[in-house]
Amino acid sequence: xxxxxxxxxMHLAIVLLLASLxxxxxxxxxxxxxRILVLVVYAIGYNLLFGYTGLLSLGHALFFASGMYGLGxxxxxxxxxxxxxxxxxxxxxxxxxTVIGVLALxxxxxAFMIVTLMFAQAGYLTILLAGKYTRGDEGFVIKQAxxxxxxxxxxxxxxxxxxxxxxxxxxxxxxxxxxxxxxGKTLVAIRENPExxxxxxxxxxxxxLWAVIISGTFAGASGAAYAVLFGYAGAxxxxxxxxxxxxxxxxxxxAGTTVGPLIGTVFMTYLIDISSEYTSAYMLIAxxxxxxxTLFAPHGLAGIVRKKLLPWLP
Amino acid sequence: MExxxxxxxxxxxxxxxxxxxxxxxxxxxxxxGIMRVVNVAHGEFxxxxxxxxxxxxxxxxxxxxxxxxxxxxxxxxxVGVFAIACDKLVLRRINYDPERTIVATIGLLYxxxxxxxxxxxxxxxxxxxxxxxxxxxxxxxxxxxxxxLTWPWGLSTTSYKLAVIGAAVIILLILWFVMSKTKxxxxxxxTQLDRDMAQAHGIPVNKVYALVFGLGAGLAALGAVLxxxxxxxxxxxxxxxxxxxxxxxxxxxxxxxxxTIVAAVIIGLSDGIISVFFTPTLxxxxxxxxxxxxxxxxxxxxxxxxxx
Numbered sequence: 001x002x003x004x005x006x007x008x009x010m011h012l013a014i015v016l017l018l019a020s021l022x023x024x025x026x027x028x029x030x031x032x033x034x035r036i037l038v039l040v041v042y043a044i045g046y047n048l049l050f051g052y053t054g055l056l057s058l059g060h061a062l063f064f065a066s067g068m069y070g071l072g073x074x075x076x077x078x079x080x081x082x083x084x085x086x087x088x089x090x091x092x093x094x095x096x097x098t099v100i101g102v103l104a105l106x107x108x109x110x111a112f113m114i115v116t117l118m119f120a121q122a123g124y125l126t127i128l129l130a131g132k133y134t135r136g137d138e139g140f141v142i143k144q145a146x147x148x149x150x151x152x153x154x155x156x157x158x159x160x161x162x163x164x165x166x167x168x169x170x171x172x173x174x175x176x177x178x179x180x181x182x183x184g185k186t187l188v189a190i191r192e193n194p195e196x197x198x199x200x201x202x203x204x205x206x207x208x209l210w211a212v213i214i215s216g217t218f219a220g221a222s223g224a225a226y227a228v229l230f231g232y233a234g235a236x237x238x239x240x241x242x243x244x245x246x247x248x249x250x251x252x253x254x255a256g257t258t259v260g261p262l263i264g265t266v267f268m269t270y271l272i273d274i275s276s277e278y279t280s281a282y283m284l285i286a287x288x289x290x291x292x293x294t295l296f297a298p299h300g301l302a303g304i305v306r307k308k309l310l311p312w313l314p
Numbered sequence: 315m316e317x318x319x320x321x322x323x324x325x326x327x328x329x330x331x332x333x334x335x336x337x338x339x340x341x342x343x344x345x346x347g348i349m350r351v352v353n354v355a356h357g358e359f360x361x362x363x364x365x366x367x368x369x370x371x372x373x374x375x376x377x378x379x380x381x382x383x384x385x386x387x388x389x390x391x392x393v394g395v396f397a398i399a400c401d402k403l404v405l406r407r408i409n410y411d412p413e414r415t416i417v418a419t420i421g422l423l424y425x426x427x428x429x430x431x432x433x434x435x436x437x438x439x440x441x442x443x444x445x446x447x448x449x450x451x452x453x454x455x456x457x458x459x460x461x462x463l464t465w466p467w468g469l470s471t472t473s474y475k476l477a478v479i480g481a482a483v484i485i486l487l488i489l490w491f492v493m494s495k496t497k498x499x500x501x502x503x504x505t506q507l508d509r510d511m512a513q514a515h516g517i518p519v520n521k522v523y524a525l526v527f528g529l530g531a532g533l534a535a536l537g538a539v540l541x542x543x544x545x546x547x548x549x550x551x552x553x554x555x556x557x558x559x560x561x562x563x564x565x566x567x568x569x570x571x572x573x574t575i576v577a578a579v580i581i582g583l584s585d586g587i588i589s590v591f592f593t594p595t596l597x598x599x600x601x602x603x604x605x606x607x608x609x610x611x612x613x614x615x616x617x618x619x620x621x622x
Contacts, residue, residue: 056413103610110352110412111609118606125599281432287424294418
C-alpha cells in the first residue's frame with residue numbers, strides 16, 4: 001500500500017478506536033477522554049504553527065480564550081443558542097489571531113515568543129479588567145438548559161463524548177489533509193529554510209500569517225467547545241499556563257506529526273491528573289517533562305517511533 | 315492627606331520598587347547581553363532568594379539583624395551556585411540554542427516553583443527587618459508666614475526602606491566597577507562581543523557563561539533578600555519581578571546595563587505613581603502592550619542583537 005494509503009488507514013483506525021473506547025472505559029475515564037479530545041484540538045492547532053511552520057508561540061491561550069469567551073459571552077449575556085454562538089467564538093478567534101498574527105509576525109525567533117506572551121498576558125488582564133461581564137478569575141457557568149443543539153443535550157456524558165469526538169475527527173482530518181497539501185509542504189519548507197523558500201518565490205510572510213490564523217482558529221474552536229461541553233468559562237484558561245500546555249503536549253507527543261498532539265495530550269493530561277491526586281505541586285511533572293524533552297527527546301514520542309519503526313508516519 | 319504629600323509617598327514607594335527592579339533586571343540583562351539567552355526562570359531565582367532569606371533568618375536566633383546579615387550574604391551565594399548547576403546540567407547541553415533555552419527555562423521555572431510549594435508551603439512568610447525606625451517626613455506649605463515646613467499625619471517612611479535604596483545604588487556601582495574596570499569585566503565584555511573570537515584568545519567561554527548565569531541569578535536573589543522585610547516571601551512571588559524585568563530590559567535596550575537601570579528607575583517610579591491614578595490591572599495592561607509594541611515596531615533597535 002502507498003504511503004498516503006497507510007496514513008489514511010491509520011487516521012481512520014484511530015478515530016474508530018476512540019469511538020469504541022466510550023463503551024469499554026468506565027465512566028470516569030470516558031468523561032476524562034471527552035475533555036482530552038477537546039484539548040487535543042487545541043494541540044493540533046498549536047502543532048500546525050509550532051511543529052510544521054516552526055513558529056513557537058507562548059501566547060496561544062489568548063486564542064483558546066477568544067473562542068471560549070466568544071461563545072461563552074454570546075450565550076451568557078445575549079442568550080444566543082449553541083451553533084450560532086460557536087460560530088461567533090470561531091469568528092472571534094479568527095479575528096484575534098489575524099490581528100496578533102499581523103503584528104507578531106513582524107518579529108521572529110525569541111522576539112516572536114515574547115511578543116505573543118505579552119499579548120496573551122494583556123488579553124488575560126483584560127478579562128480580569130472586564131470582571132463585570134466575565135466575572136474574572138471566578139468565571140461564569142453556562143446554564144445546562146442552554147447547552148443543547150435541538151433535542152441533543154450536550155451536558156449528557158454520552159452526547160458530550162460524541163460531540164467532542166466529532167470535533168476532534170473533523171480537525172484531525174483537516175490537519176492531516178492540510179499538511180499533505182501544497183500549503184502544508186510550503187510551511188515545512190519555511191520551517192526548514194526560510195531563505196530558500198523565499199528564493200523559490202514563496203511569499204513566506206503570507207504563509208506564516210495563514211498558519212497563525214488557522215492555528216489560532218483551531219485553538220478557538222477548542223476553547224468554544226470546552227465552554228459549551230463543560231458549561232464553564234474562566235480567566236484561568238487565559239493564563240500563561242494554558243499557553244505552555246499545548247507546547248508541552250506537542251513536544252511530548254512529537255512536533256510535526258499528525259498523531260503527536262493526540263499522544264502527547266493523552267499522556268500529559270493523565271500524568272498531571274494522577275499526580276494531582278497526591279500533591280498540589282502537580283506542575284512539577286510539567287516542568288521536569290519540559291526539561292527532559294528539550295535535553296533528550298526534542299522530537300517527542302511520535303518522532304522516536306517515526307525514526308525507529310515507521311518512517312511513513314505522517 | 316492632600317494630593318502633594320500623597321504623590322510624594324507614592325514616589326518614595328516607587329523608588330523602592332525601582333531599586334529592587336534595577337537589581338533584578340540588571341541580572342536578566344547581563345545574562346541576555348553576554349549569553350544571548352532569555353532566562354524565563356529569572357523570577358524564580360528571585361523567589362528562591364526571598365525564601366532562603368526566610369529560612370536562614372528563622373534558623374538563627376537572637377537579634378533579627380544577625381539573621382538578616384547572614385541571609386544577605388548566604389542567600390544570593392546559594393542561588394548563584396544553584397544557577398551555575400542549572401547552566402551546567404541543562405543550558406550548556408542544549409548549546410544555548412535560543413528557543414530551546416526558553417522551553418528549558420520554562421521547565422526550570424515550574425520545577426523551582428513547585429518544589430518550593432512542596433517544601434516551603436503555600437503560606438506567605440515575613441522576615442523581620444534588621445532595623446525599622448519610623449521616620450516622619452516634612453512637607454512644605456505656603457502659610458501666613460510664607461514657606462513653612464509641616465509634618466502631615468501619615469507622611470512617613472522607615473529607615474529600612476531608605477537603606478534599601480542606598481544598598482541598591484551601592485551594589486549597582488560595584489557591578490559597574492567590576493564590569494568596566496577589572497580583568498573579569500573585560501573577559502565578560504569580550505565574550506559578549508564575539509564568543510568565538512574570545513574562545514580563540516583563550517578565554518574559557520564556558521566558565522564565563524556559568525559565572526554570568528550565576529551572577530545574574532545572584533543579583534535577583536539579592537534584590538529579593540532586600541525586599542523581603544517589606545514584602546513577604548511566597549512561592550508565587552516570582553511572577554511580577556519576571557514580567558517587570560522583561561519590560562525594563564526590553565525598554566532599556568537588551569544587553570545594555572546602563573539602559574536597563576534608567577528604564578528600571580522610570581518604570582519603578584511610574585509604577586508607583588500610575589497606580590495612584592489607574593487600577594493596577596490597567597497599569598499592567600498598558601505596560602505589557604507597550605513592550606509588545608516596542609518589540610513589534612522597533613525590533614532592530616531593541617532586539618536586533620538577538621538575531622545574529
